[in-house]
Amino acid sequence: MNAYNSFISALASYEIWLYLAWQDIRLRYRLSKIGPFWITLSMAVFCLSLGVIYSEIFNAKTEEYLPYVSIGIVLWNFISGSLNEFPNAYVDNSVYLKEIKINPLIILLRVLARHAIIFFHNFLIVFVIYAYFGINPGLVVLLALPALILVVINLFFIGVVLSILGARFRDISQMSQSVVQLFFFVTPIIWHQRLVSEDSLILVLNPFSYFIDILRSPLLGELPKIESWLVVITLLLFNAIFAKLVFQSRAGRITFWV
Amino acid sequence: MGLIMKRVDLNNICLNYPLVGMAGRSLKNRVLSAATGGFITPGDMPEVCALQNISFSLNDGDRLGLVGHNGAGKSTLLKILAGIYQPTSGNIVISNNVVSTLNLSIGIEPEATGVENIISRGLLLGMKRDEINKKMPEIIDFTELGKFIDMPVRIYSSGMMTRLIFATVSSMDADILLMDEVIGTGDASFLAKASKRLNEFIERSKILVLASHNEETIRNFCNKALLLDRGNLKYFGDVNEVFTIYKDFK
Numbered sequence: 100m101n102a103y104n105s106f107i108s109a110l111a112s113y114e115i116w117l118y119l120a121w122q123d124i125r126l127r128y129r130l131s132k133i134g135p136f137w138i139t140l141s142m143a144v145f146c147l148s149l150g151v152i153y154s155e156i157f158n159a160k161t162e163e164y165l166p167y168v169s170i171g172i173v174l175w176n177f178i179s180g181s182l183n184e185f186p187n188a189y190v191d192n193s194v195y196l197k198e199i200k201i202n203p204l205i206i207l208l209r210v211l212a213r214h215a216i217i218f219f220h221n222f223l224i225v226f227v228i229y230a231y232f233g234i235n236p237g238l239v240v241l242l243a244l245p246a247l248i249l250v251v252i253n254l255f256f257i258g259v260v261l262s263i264l265g266a267r268f269r270d271i272s273q274m275s276q277s278v279v280q281l282f283f284f285v286t287p288i289i290w291h292q293r294l295v296s297e298d299s300l301i302l303v304l305n306p307f308s309y310f311i312d313i314l315r316s317p318l319l320g321e322l323p324k325i326e327s328w329l330v331v332i333t334l335l336l337f338n339a340i341f342a343k344l345v346f347q348s349r350a351g352r353i354t355f356w357v
Numbered sequence: 358m359g360l361i362m363k364r365v366d367l368n369n370i371c372l373n374y375p376l377v378g379m380a381g382r383s384l385k386n387r388v389l390s391a392a393t394g395g396f397i398t399p400g401d402m403p404e405v406c407a408l409q410n411i412s413f414s415l416n417d418g419d420r421l422g423l424v425g426h427n428g429a430g431k432s433t434l435l436k437i438l439a440g441i442y443q444p445t446s447g448n449i450v451i452s453n454n455v456v457s458t459l460n461l462s463i464g465i466e467p468e469a470t471g472v473e474n475i476i477s478r479g480l481l482l483g484m485k486r487d488e489i490n491k492k493m494p495e496i497i498d499f500t501e502l503g504k505f506i507d508m509p510v511r512i513y514s515s516g517m518m519t520r521l522i523f524a525t526v527s528s529m530d531a532d533i534l535l536m537d538e539v540i541g542t543g544d545a546s547f548l549a550k551a552s553k554r555l556n557e558f559i560e561r562s563k564i565l566v567l568a569s570h571n572e573e574t575i576r577n578f579c580n581k582a583l584l585l586d587r588g589n590l591k592y593f594g595d596v597n598e599v600f601t602i603y604k605d606f607k
Contacts, residue, residue, distance in 0.1 A: 198464075355377070
């Protein structure tokens, strides 16, 4: 399958994957009063308890630590949620792949769009934090938008590879979940970047520390490191090439594997 | 000028279907196998040859019936025509706008309402949202579901469910229509109305490919037939001829 054409036609079919992604969210919360805002509420409870308890443990100021950890968790939840679901994308949707002609990338985009919708619900927490703590991040916050776009495209290309691998090898899903879990601990999300030296390997070799930096820093009113941007853009190029190669050679086989 | 477009053209199509066993699915076993120099191997992936050297072409107006025993490759051939399977070798040229009604029950979301299921099914079959909205009143009217159309389909009876899907699928405009057995409705009082709609649906298509075990059905709808036996094309052409040959090797 031609990767470029499939990519364009999948984007053009936005009606399908957006509708199905919204439907996934709507149906899950249809019978509840506040609907999808349960996502926001449960996330808020998690961030609040983590922020209060860990600021005690780390002996940090709550007004500094709580915004830091909450924004980090909201961002990480989007990244890890998508990554954890990618390997199962085609297996879970095997009925579609086997019975109708469907561009596999449409299924992938449905998964990504669903996690993006969850993320936007969770993002309300950031506004509540701004209001409560009287934080004004300033104009630098605008940098978060291109950063988000860059991260989403990166996630998509990683998804192309993970979903195909996950369809062929069923243990990819277990492996990647463990790896994602590991990255949660080595990425500065619940602990502050300051706690390790700047050239610490867990920051330098960890791609997610750059993802988090370009997103979280502007949201906290700080300028992200220029290296972070450069690394994320480089990763994007590598992921795109790798995704293209894997898709081109293997996408036609997915139907036989699921 | 000989400008009759071959809308469907298959040339030497072969399809090998890999049987991915549990061992072959594990990356761990693969790595183990490579690390031990193949000493511990998960075994090679066996392949089943589902279709061999299939060549034929269809033009506008052709109604092709696929005939053959269970496992002869009828459904596999339909899936190749639908673009679901990519052939292992050979060329296939097919004009756009293929609609396949291979499996009607897929993609039904039990928690979603009838209307929502019409929309998602329509989108998955390749309709645009505008087109679906335009057809919606007519589809809803045909289903005779009344107020149930706004209720979750999990409360539907199986008859109501078939009506919903049948109405949606048969509202499509297909250049090439693929069917695995004729889509039915099961409901006796509904039957006459449904068969009229089904006939119109088939009439609208330029090419029909229909796989069926029922000789009557094939004779009813088709003007050509193709006989498959264990993945090989035995005969392609006249319907009567095909059934004569088919009866011979029964």
